[in-house]
Amino acid sequence: xxxxxxxxxxxxxxxxxxxxxxxxxxxxxxxxxxxxxxxxxxxxxxxxxxxxxxxxxxxxxxxxxxxxxxxxxxxxxxxxxxxxxxxxxxxxxxxxxxxxxxxxxxxxxxxxxxxxxxxxxxxxxxxxxxxxxxxxxxxxxxxxxxxxxxxxxxxxxxxxxxxxxxxxxxxxxxxxxxxxxxxxxxxxxxxxxxxxxxxxxxxxxxxxxxxxxxxxxxxxxxxxxxxxxx
Amino acid sequence: xxxxxxxxxxxxxxxxxxxxxxxxxxxxxxxxxxxxxxxxxxxxxxxxxxxxxxxxxxxxxxxxxxxxxxxxxxxxxxxxxxxxxxxxxxxxxxxxxxxxxxxxxxxxxx
Numbered sequence: 001x002x003x004x005x006x007x008x009x010x011x012x013x014x015x016x017x018x019x020x021x022x023x024x025x026x027x028x029x030x031x032x033x034x035x036x037x038x039x040x041x042x043x044x045x046x047x048x049x050x051x052x053x054x055x056x057x058x059x060x061x062x063x064x065x066x067x068x069x070x071x072x073x074x075x076x077x078x079x080x081x082x083x084x085x086x087x088x089x090x091x092x093x094x095x096x097x098x099x100x101x102x103x104x105x106x107x108x109x110x111x112x113x114x115x116x117x118x119x120x121x122x123x124x125x126x127x128x129x130x131x132x133x134x135x136x137x138x139x140x141x142x143x144x145x146x147x148x149x150x151x152x153x154x155x156x157x158x159x160x161x162x163x164x165x166x167x168x169x170x171x172x173x174x175x176x177x178x179x180x181x182x183x184x185x186x187x188x189x190x191x192x193x194x195x196x197x198x199x200x201x202x203x204x205x206x207x208x209x210x211x212x213x214x215x216x217x218x219x220x221x222x223x224x225x226x227x228x229x230x
Numbered sequence: 231x232x233x234x235x236x237x238x239x240x241x242x243x244x245x246x247x248x249x250x251x252x253x254x255x256x257x258x259x260x261x262x263x264x265x266x267x268x269x270x271x272x273x274x275x276x277x278x279x280x281x282x283x284x285x286x287x288x289x290x291x292x293x294x295x296x297x298x299x300x301x302x303x304x305x306x307x308x309x310x311x312x313x314x315x316x317x318x319x320x321x322x323x324x325x326x327x328x329x330x331x332x333x334x335x336x337x338x339x340x
Contacts, residue, residue, distance in 0.1 A: 019337050021243035021330075022305045023264040027337075028329040029312045030271045032321045039274035047277075048270045092276075092283065 052134065056204040059131040059181055061087040062108070063207065064198035067186045080106035080181070089130050105178045106131075109170070111185050111209075116163055118156065118209030119172045119180045120148045126174035128181050132204055139208065149173065159210040182209040189215035236297055237316060239327045240309050244301055268308045281314055289314055 034041055065087060066073035076083040081091050084106065091106060106128060109117035121127065122145045127135040138144055148155045152169045156162075163169060172180045184206040190198060203219040205211035217223075275281040286307075293313060294306040301309055316323055 020262075020264075021245070022308055023262065024330050024333050024337065025240070025243050025312060025326075026264045026268045026271070026308045027333045028326055029308065029315065030267065031333070032325060032329055033271065033275065033280075033315065036320055038280045038315075038320060039271075039278045043274045043278065044267075044270050047273050048266070051270065051273075 055133040058089045059207045060199040060202040063202040064195045080108045107180050110183045115168050117170050117182045121174040128179040239323045
């Protein structure tokens with residue numbers, strides 16, 4: 001392998017720098033578990049690779065199905081964890097489309113003309129990963145977490161969302177035991193669409209609550225080129 | 231299962247100068263890569279039937295507020311998982327200490 005780049009450009013990595021006893025414990029536990037046959041190296045690697053690659057498609061499926069099936073919508077709002085199984089997501093089973101997260105209560109929050117919901121985790125970065133994948137960088141920033149609960153309309157305005165006084169804005173603070181996801185309102189111009197078409201416009205940000213879905217936006221390409229369902 | 235053992239091999243991972251967290255977690259803190267690796271380990275243990283995620287979470291709550299209450303919250307997962315695996319006889323405390331010595335030597339090798 002060619003290896004001729006300039007090593008003078010940066011300091012050499014210090015092998016032991018910053019290694020805590022907890023990291024050593026983690027490696028030791030993992031190695032012993034593998035050695036004892038509790039799982040394999042390949043299990044661990046595959047899980048890590050998969051967990052880092054899932055996106056918000058599970059959430060998009062839930063919303064699109066709820067938009068087109070009132071009975072499913074009722075089930076989803078009543079028991080999010082259980083209704084997820086209908087689109088192949090079992091929060092307790094990482095072997096299916098499953099979860100890279102811990103089991104928690106999962107609540108779906110319905111937006112209406114009078115109420116807009118938005119989610120945050122003020123303490124850390126709790127996020128409904130089985131349905132939305134990894135959280136965006138900004139979701140984990142103190143700027144978002146600290147300010148959203150105090151000045152939600154100001155923060156939403158920075159995302160381009162402006163609500164009048166007739167709309168109540170509800171902020172939902174996630175925690176170790178409860179995760180939330182927003183069900184946005186179905187936009188105009190989508191009458192007669194299939195579930196697959198609808199899934200495409202239910203983007204990650206609309207399910208966090210910092211954006212509204214639009215019939216002409218899918219987030220699957222650059223904004224300059226996107227035209228949904230065309 | 232959350233036995234009442236106090237495993238020195240786990241308690242020793244907490245430095246002598248460590249103090250119990252008395253305030254909310256540092257908002258600026260980013261999880262270390264080992265914490266993601268630990269999460270994958272937990273998921274594999276649940277997936278393969280050794281330690282169910284929900285049982286582990288309950289154990290983290292129980293032990294994290296008692297036996298390991300002086301540990302930082304972000305370390306609860308690894309400490310409690312190790313505790314539970316020893317309770318279940320997956321490996322012994324001596325095996326864990328020996329493996330930690332090996333890992334430490336490997337990582338610190340110049």
